[in-house]
Amino acid sequence: MENFFGHLKEGLFHHVRFLSTDALETALPEYISWYNTDRISTKLKGLSPVQYRAQALAA
Template sequence: MEKTLEELLSNMDYTIHPEAILHSDQGMHYTHPVFQNKVKKAGFKQSMSRKGNCWDNAPMESFFGHMKDELEYEDCQTIQELRQRVNEYILEYNTERYQWGLKKMTPDEYRSHLLTA
């Protein structure tokens, strides 16, 4: 896992958004103090599913499954171009994509609905 973390950091030019979250299960490599210190030092907030609860990460797994199926990224030439496409996809997903599980609202509409309730 340390090699994967280092590769991620390298690919991101060691620039991590201050609100970036690294989510995982509670496998021993994610809970090991050496790995946790590297994650913290890199600037990530570490998040883990509850022990024995695979449903904690289900919404993110669903989102990433849709994104991998729908996002056109194969012809990206730079990491900046890929970031732009990912940002555009997320914006469209949150503002234009109606979802049955959110009372047929977009994620942004549903969030506003919850905040005013």
């Protein structure tokens, strides 16, 4: 969890200034969705989590 929150702060809060809680409520699920599906990870051999899971299931 600590690792995720570190990524969240670096990827979302350090680059965007939210002027309202509504804006934050919109951005947070979008970031979590991106983090869980689209981000490229070196620990996953340069694949996104979805690509890595699909590759593992195909084997």
